[in-house]
Amino acid sequence: GVVYPASCPIAPSGIALHPFPIYELLFNLLLFGFILLIRKKVKIPGRLMAIYLMGYSIERFFLDYLRGDYVKNIWVFSTAQIISIGILIAGVVLYFVLKRNKDKTLE
Numbered sequence: 001g002v003v004y005p006a007s008c009p010i011a012p013s014g015i016a017l018h019p020f021p022i023y024e025l026l027f028n029l030l031l032f033g034f035i036l037l038i039r040k041k042v043k044i045p046g047r048l049m050a051i052y053l054m055g056y057s058i059e060r061f062f063l064d065y066l067r068g069d070y071v072k073n074i075w076v077f078s079t080a081q082i083i084s085i086g087i088l089i090a091g092v093v094l095y096f097v098l099k100r101n102k103d104k105t106l107e
Contacts, residue, residue, distance in 0.1 A: 018066040027059045046098045053091030057084040 001016030011017060034055070035048055042048055061084040073079045 020063060020067055023063055023066065024059070027063070028056070031055045031059070044098050047095060050091045050095035050098065053087055053094065057087040057091060060084045061088070 002019045003016050004011040004013055006013040031052065035052060038051070039048060042051075061081050064078055064080050064084070074082050077085075
């Protein structure tokens with residue numbers, strides 16, 4: 001794990017933590033690669049953004065369990081996880097609303 005010094009204000013000191021920033025970086029690179037692979041197939045403007053929102057929110061939700069400063073604020077979820085659920089819902093809604101709006105403009 002990563003041990004932050006006592007002078008570091010962003011993490012608890014002296015405790016070995018998962019390298020959360022590295023995990024997040026690796027997942028974002030994978031998500032970016034996935035989006036690059038599908039960008040030619042996605043014909044509806046805005047859908048790539050919806051896919052990114054869904055992917056990032058899922059990643060953030062699960063990686064939050066690995067953080068050393070995990071604090072349950074709402075039931076069993078942290079604030080970041082609640083926000084991730086909201087972003088996932090927004091991404092799913094955006095994905096399908098864009099399809100419906102494209103279908104309506106074709107009629």
